[in-house]
Amino acid sequence: MWRRVASLSSFLSSYSTSFVAQTASRLNTWESLTTRIAQQANGFIAPKEKTPFITFVLGGPGSGKGTQCIKIVETFGFTHLSAGDLLRREIDSNSADGAMILNKIKEGKIVPSQLTVKLIQKGMESSDNDKFLIDGFPRTEENRVSFEQIIGIEPNVVLFFDCPEEEMVKRLLNRNQGRVDDNLETIKTRLKVFEALSLPVINYYSQRGKLYTIRARGTEDEIFEQVRPIFTAFEACHVSTMILSIHLLSPKMVALLQARPHTIPWILHFHCSSKSKKNRNQKQLQRRQFQHHKKPALPFPRSSPTPLVIRHKPLIQTKVDALDSVVKDLEASVKNGMVIDSEIYSSLLETCYQLKSIDHGIAIHSLVPPNLLRKSTGISSKLLRLYAASGRMESAHQVFDEMSRRNESAFPWNSLISGYAELGQYEDALALYFQMEEEGVEPDRFTFPRVLKACAGIGLIHVGQAVHRDVVRKGFGNDGYVLNALVDMYSKCGDIVKARQVFDNIACKDTISWNSMLTGYIRHGLSVEALQVFRGMIQEGFDPDPVAISTILSSFWSLKIAAQIHGWVLRRGIEWNTSVVNALIAVYSSLGKLGGASWLFHRMPERDVVSWNSIISGHGKHPEALLYFEQMMKSGTSPDSITFVAILSACAHLGSVKDGERLFRLMRNKYMIDPRMEHYACMINLYGRAGLIDEAFNFIVERMEIEAGPTVWGALLYACSIHGNIEIGEIAGQKLFELEPDNRHNFELLMKIHTNAGRWEDVERVRQMMVDRGL
Numbered sequence: 001m002w003r004r005v006a007s008l009s010s011f012l013s014s015y016s017t018s019f020v021a022q023t024a025s026r027l028n029t030w031e032s033l034t035t036r037i038a039q040q041a042n043g044f045i046a047p048k049e050k051t052p053f054i055t056f057v058l059g060g061p062g063s064g065k066g067t068q069c070i071k072i073v074e075t076f077g078f079t080h081l082s083a084g085d086l087l088r089r090e091i092d093s094n095s096a097d098g099a100m101i102l103n104k105i106k107e108g109k110i111v112p113s114q115l116t117v118k119l120i121q122k123g124m125e126s127s128d129n130d131k132f133l134i135d136g137f138p139r140t141e142e143n144r145v146s147f148e149q150i151i152g153i154e155p156n157v158v159l160f161f162d163c164p165e166e167e168m169v170k171r172l173l174n175r176n177q178g179r180v181d182d183n184l185e186t187i188k189t190r191l192k193v194f195e196a197l198s199l200p201v202i203n204y205y206s207q208r209g210k211l212y213t214i215r216a217r218g219t220e221d222e223i224f225e226q227v228r229p230i231f232t233a234f235e236a237c238h239v240s241t242m243i244l245s246i247h248l249l250s251p252k253m254v255a256l257l258q259a260r261p262h263t264i265p266w267i268l269h270f271h272c273s274s275k276s277k278k279n280r281n282q283k284q285l286q287r288r289q290f291q292h293h294k295k296p297a298l299p300f301p302r303s304s305p306t307p308l309v310i311r312h313k314p315l316i317q318t319k320v321d322a323l324d325s326v327v328k329d330l331e332a333s334v335k336n337g338m339v340i341d342s343e344i345y346s347s348l349l350e351t352c353y354q355l356k357s358i359d360h361g362i363a364i365h366s367l368v369p370p371n372l373l374r375k376s377t378g379i380s381s382k383l384l385r386l387y388a389a390s391g392r393m394e395s396a397h398q399v400f401d402e403m404s405r406r407n408e409s410a411f412p413w414n415s416l417i418s419g420y421a422e423l424g425q426y427e428d429a430l431a432l433y434f435q436m437e438e439e440g441v442e443p444d445r446f447t448f449p450r451v452l453k454a455c456a457g458i459g460l461i462h463v464g465q466a467v468h469r470d471v472v473r474k475g476f477g478n479d480g481y482v483l484n485a486l487v488d489m490y491s492k493c494g495d496i497v498k499a500r501q502v503f504d505n506i507a508c509k510d511t512i513s514w515n516s517m518l519t520g521y522i523r524h525g526l527s528v529e530a531l532q533v534f535r536g537m538i539q540e541g542f543d544p545d546p547v548a549i550s551t552i553l554s555s556f557w558s559l560k561i562a563a564q565i566h567g568w569v570l571r572r573g574i575e576w577n578t579s580v581v582n583a584l585i586a587v588y589s590s591l592g593k594l595g596g597a598s599w600l601f602h603r604m605p606e607r608d609v610v611s612w613n614s615i616i617s618g619h620g621k622h623p624e625a626l627l628y629f630e631q632m633m634k635s636g637t638s639p640d641s642i643t644f645v646a647i648l649s650a651c652a653h654l655g656s657v658k659d660g661e662r663l664f665r666l667m668r669n670k671y672m673i674d675p676r677m678e679h680y681a682c683m684i685n686l687y688g689r690a691g692l693i694d695e696a697f698n699f700i701v702e703r704m705e706i707e708a709g710p711t712v713w714g715a716l717l718y719a720c721s722i723h724g725n726i727e728i729g730e731i732a733g734q735k736l737f738e739l740e741p742d743n744r745h746n747f748e749l750l751m752k753i754h755t756n757a758g759r760w761e762d763v764e765r766v767r768q769m770m771v772d773r774g775l
């Protein structure tokens with residue numbers, strides 16, 4: 001008769017340990033992973049070797065280890081290494097040890113540890129995975145020590161399938177797999193071996209706080225339901241650790257995780273426990289041993305240990321990569337039935353917004369249960385903002401329409417208004433603002449700048465004035481952030497005097513206030529006032545930002561002012577700011593100081609497309625323009641449509657028709673830039689200046705894909721005036737009189753053509769047209 005081991009768990013001191021405590025005490029497992037991800041996210045160089053995640057699966061013969069391993073593999077993606085299977089494969093492969101192994105198995109005894117460990121090691125090394133289920137191992141203390149000695153790491157989780165003996169025997173006798181050890185006699189020995197040699201190992205891991213005991217009676221599925229939460233919890237650790245590791249969690253989120261140890265039990269341990277540091281040190285030591293193949297101070301001899309090298313997934317290098325991993329883990333967790341806290345979703349959506357990662361946002365959206373999305377203002381607001389910020393207004397509006405509590409805060413409204421304003425859909429932005437009022441939603445300080453942007457965009461000053469009144473009514477009349485937007489709105493809507501009034505009323509002006517006023521004056525062509533503001537800014541102790549500097553530089557084509565500003569820039573040590581140098585290059589070039597422009601260009605530490613455009617434009621009448629363009633292509637900076645305006649214009653001035661034609665083709669075919677009106681005008685100028693009037697005319701008629709505008713016909717008329725082409729000049733003139741009926745310059749050019757040809761009647765006819773138009 002078999003002695004019935006009613007419950008092996010009573011034998012184990014830790015059985016009463018709660019699942020939470022068990023899990024929490026094992027969190028050092030993930031620390032190596034966390035540290036590595038954190039390092040990677042911050043750009044540190046991560047070590048190449050990766051500590052694998054190891055689960056030992058223990059239990060008596062027939063307790064169902066193999067059966068449950070299959071389910072774990074299917075659900076959690078582990079690689080299953082069964083010690084028994086590895087040994088049996090060794091027998092089948094006719095290896096030198098085959099006969100000895102077979103005898104041991106027949107007798108129900110244990111094979112020498114080094115042999116088994118080497119087989120496990122081989123199995124791990126040949127796998128791409130870094131999560132292993134090692135089944136039926138370690139069966140003895142010698143197995144355990146040998147593993148630690150050769151592989152150099154401890155298991156992260158030890159599962160123990162606790163099954164009554166009679167059940168195990170019954171199962172083995174019914175297994176029917178033709179195994180040489182599934183007979184009563186061998187089973188008897190195996191059970192004895194288990195009790196004598198394996199239980200001490202189980203007890204060892206119990207004392208080390210690594211043991212999870214599973215009551216292995218019941219159906220396979222019932223048993224798996226005890227197994228599942230263990231790995232789900234570790235996956236949750238993984239997800240949350242990843243979130244933490246990319247340093248984008250709000251303090252609120254950390255507090256939330258800490259307050260919920262039952263869902264994410266490791267977090268307290270990881271962040272708060274001093275033991276965690278100890279464990280980390282221990283883990284680091286372990287990893288060092290693993291990586292440097294140091295001999296651990298254990299009494300067992302070992303023969304030439306082979307370092308275990310696990311193949312790696314690609315390193316996570318950026319925050320977006322880290323986010324990618326988190327989203328993938330989240331997807332797997334949701335698939336495994338894990339319920340994700342709404343704060344995790346909204347925190348991740350915040351991350352997507354900060355990283356401008358709409359694709360990850362869409363992936364997260366697909367995971368959020370629709371009901372939760374409707375109810376959780378946190379999730380829906382952040383999702384909506386992400387959609388709106390990426391210009392997906394339809395999706396944003398859909399989320400908005402389905403929100404159950406959208407009127408509780410201005411946040412979702414602001415996001416939508418902002419999205420529409422950014423896309424230039426100003427009417428929609430304003431309509432939302434008025435709808436907000438109708439639905440009784442209080443605007444906040446973030447609402448007004450967005451609405452004012454829409455007013456400025458649409459150019460409706462009376463709407464802007466109405467919003468200004470709302471600003472005062474709602475108590476934001478002294479808010480600098482809102483007042484800056486008012487300055488901008490008034491100046492864009494044409495009321496620069498009112499803009500100045502608002503500007504003067506800003507008690508605490510910041511760089512944005514000064515810049516708004518400065519650009520306002522420049523927009524209105526008030527260079528003197530702009531320069532005053534610029535000087536006032538410096539006097540008040542504000543460093544004009546590069547935008548202000550380049551704006552002011554580009555509005556003054558004066559060598560004196562350019563030199564003054566250049567001097568100030570040098571004193572402030574910002575002379576190599578790219579946009580400042582670009583503006584200086586443009587100013588010096590336009591003032592004919594090409595030597596100064598080139599000096600700056602060649603010394604600037606970083607060049608962008610604007611730098612190249614400035615230097616090419618500066619050399620628009622010189623053959624160097626073509627050389628700079630060639631250099632630009634070699635430098636790897638892609639030309640943009642402005643570059644082609646500059647270079648085509650240079651070709652026109654240089655009379656390089658062939659180069660111009662080649663570059664026009666290059667623009668379309670290599671850089672995929674669709675020609676705009678300016679490019680066509682350059683081509684007409686190119687042909688026209690070269691006297692190829694017919695080619696220019698044919699180019700307009702046959703090659704233009706858009707309706708020719710005044711710049712194109714103007715270039716043709718100008719060319720006709722230079723080369724005395726009456727016929728085509730008359731056509732160009734008539735087109736221009738339709739397109740620009742009040743531009744006397746066109747009439748004068750046509751009159752010049754007729755005058756030069758002595759066609760006095762035509763001169764009179766055109767003059768009469770001017771008189772009729774009151775020009």
Ligand SMILES: Nc1ncnc2c1ncn2[C@@H]1O[C@H](COP(=O)(O)OP(=O)(O)OP(=O)(O)O)[C@@H](O)[C@H]1O
Pocket residue numbers: 059060061062063064065066067068084136171172174175176216217218219220223
């Ligand atoms: N919960 C269960 N209820 C009934 N039968 C089961 C259950 N789990 C597994 N079995 C059956 O019991 C037999 C032994 O299971 P399994 O091979 O998984 O055990 P094991 O612990 O891996 O055994 P060994 O250590 O001998 O390899 C198999 O025939 C299996 O189908």
Ligand SMILES: Nc1ccn([C@H]2C[C@H](O)[C@@H](COP(=O)(O)O)O2)c(=O)n1
Pocket residue numbers: 061082083084085087104105108109110111112116135136137138139143181190
């Ligand atoms: N660590 C191990 C694991 C297994 N064996 C031998 C002895 C076992 O009876 C046999 C079958 O193992 P199982 O499939 O039941 O896990 O393999 C060993 O010697 N050492």
